[in-house]
Amino acid sequence: MEVQAPSHVPAERIVQFDYFADPGIADDPRANSLRLRGGPSLVYTLNNGGHWIATTAAVINDMLAQPEVFSSFPYLIPKQVSSPTPRPFAEIDAPDHGKYRALLAPLTNPKLIAGFEADVRNLMVELIEGVYAKGGCEFHVEIGQKFPIFIIMKLLGLPPQDRDMLIDLTDKVINAADPDVRRKARDQSEAYVTRKVAERRGGAGDDLISAIVNGQIDGRAVTDAEAIAMVTNLVHGGLDTVRANMTFMAHFLATHDDHRRQLARDPSLIPNAVDELLRWLSLPSLARCVKRDIEFHGVQLKAGDQILMPFILGSCDEAVHQNALAVDFTRKDTKSLTFSGGPHFCPGRAIARLELRIFIEEWMERIPEFRLATGSRAVGTGGVVAGLRNVELRWDVER
Ligand code: HEM
Incomplete structure (x- = not known):
């Protein structure tokens, strides 16, 4: 849905940019966002109802640090796909937001996460062994789509038979x-x-749904509506993001022989390689909504304006990292905006890193040499989290 340019937007700031449907996305969703590097730090598109786009780390960080000006509600672009009222966690602004986030303490407890590692590893090994003998797989569907949903369902205590339905809805x-x-x-x-x-209200389960529904906000019980919103946010937050990152990482390693062999030779590089690839990929593009008229980085913003933050433009900003577009598994500072920043900083980042590290460790141990099938072509997708489909991997099976 394209709109007329609002009067406060200078004509020279207007660019063509449809983060769902630009034609370049199918070839390379990263490149479609990266083409805005080097231009003004805030540009405007008439697509998707009309919105600003922040193109540098400095602007994105400034926005994330000021939730009183850059609200998380309405959360999505275009506005009409957002919820009618703000819902926890993602759409609530500070200070109330912190009361909900306290319920997620288990997700960032290092002891709990370490205790989770054996289960995560077993699931990954099971998935790899399920495809190994075929000498190939379509990674996105056969591994990328299954692994994170197994994990989040375990965390939430959801029955395995609901898996395919949840994948499709998410x-x-x-x-x-x-x-x-x-x-x-x-x-x-x-x-x-x-x-x-x-089902879980009043029960004694040790899963995350039970912790949320039986939790307290300001000394009162969490309502059904709040609990539903929080659990839904966890499911959406933890699935597509990990799936997309795993799939892009598998594609990268299949198509970059030097990088893949470097990890095969020295698996101790894998944890840093995960952080470097997370930085280089930076797949989410989240938005904020301006609460009051304000001058910001050289433009006039009006209350109600929405601003998209393609995090890749912050994570691959040369003002932050030298050779920002190069993947260097020995890079010392892999700081990125991949998990956002400020009060909404992703609470699932430790679990996500664990999943991605274990994926690469177990895969490289069993399938150190792999490639894309001859003549196959991966297809990129746009939206809030960029994705990659049709990643046909092939390897030689040792008998
Ligand atoms: C590589 C994987 C992941 C990436 C790239 C990622 C990225 C993000 C980003 C960018 C945000 C912030 C949104 C904002 O600022 O508005 C976020 C929030 C969130 N993420 Fe993640 N995430 C990942 C994995 C996970 C996992 C595994 C879980 C759950 C187990 C999770 C749960 C959440 C939740 C609940 C929020 C909302 C937090 C809030 O608004 O306070 N994420 N994530």
Whole structure:
């Protein structure tokens, strides 16, 4: 949906940029965002209802540090696909936001995460062994889509038979270009979560749904509506992001022989390689909404303006990193905006890093040499989290 340029937007700031549907996304979603590097630090597109785009680390960091000016509600671009009222965690602004985030303490408890490692490793080994003898797989569907959903369902205590249905709904909520498809999928996943929340209220389970639904906010019980919103946010936050990162990482290693062999020779580089690839990929593009008229980095912003933050433009900013577009597994500072910043800094980052590290460790141990199938071509997708489909990997099977 394209709109007229608002009067406060200078004509020279207007660019063509549709983060769902630009034609370049299929070839390379990263490149489609990176083409805005080197231009003004705030530009405006008439696509998707009209919105600003922040193109440097400095602007994005300034926005994330000022939630009183740059609100997380409405959360999505275009506005009509956002919820009608702010919902925890992602859409609530500080200071109230902190009260909800306190319920997620288990996610960032290093002891709990370390205790999770053996299960994560077993799941990964099971998945790799399931495809190894075939000498190939379509990575996105056979591994990338399954692994993170196994993990989040374990965390939430959800039954394994619901897996395929949840994968499908999450994909639609996050990536479908049609707002009606997104809305319908969101309603369906909420109906599912509503049932689970009701089952766990008052119980003694040690899963994350039980911790949330039986938690307290300001000394009162969490309401059903709050619990449903929080659990839904966890499911959406933890699936597509990990799936997309794993799939891009598998594709990168299949197509970069030197990098892949470097990890095969020296697996101790894997933890840093994960952080470097997370930085280089920086797949999420989140938004904020301006709360009051303000001059900001040389432009006039009006209350209600939305600003997209393609985090890749911050993580691959030469003002922050030398040779920012190069992947260097020995890079000392891998600081990035991949997990956002400020009060909404991703609470699942430790679990995400664990999943990605174990994926590469176990894969490289069993399949150190692999490639893309001859003549195959991966296809990029846009949206809040850029994705990659049709990643046909091949390897030689040792008998
Ligand atoms: C590589 C994987 C991941 C990436 C790149 C990622 C990225 C992000 C980003 C950018 C945000 C901030 C949104 C904002 O500022 O508005 C966020 C929030 C969030 N993430 Fe993650 N995430 C990942 C994995 C996970 C996992 C595994 C979980 C759960 C186990 C999770 C749960 C959440 C939740 C609940 C929020 C909302 C937090 C809040 O608004 O306070 N994420 N994530």
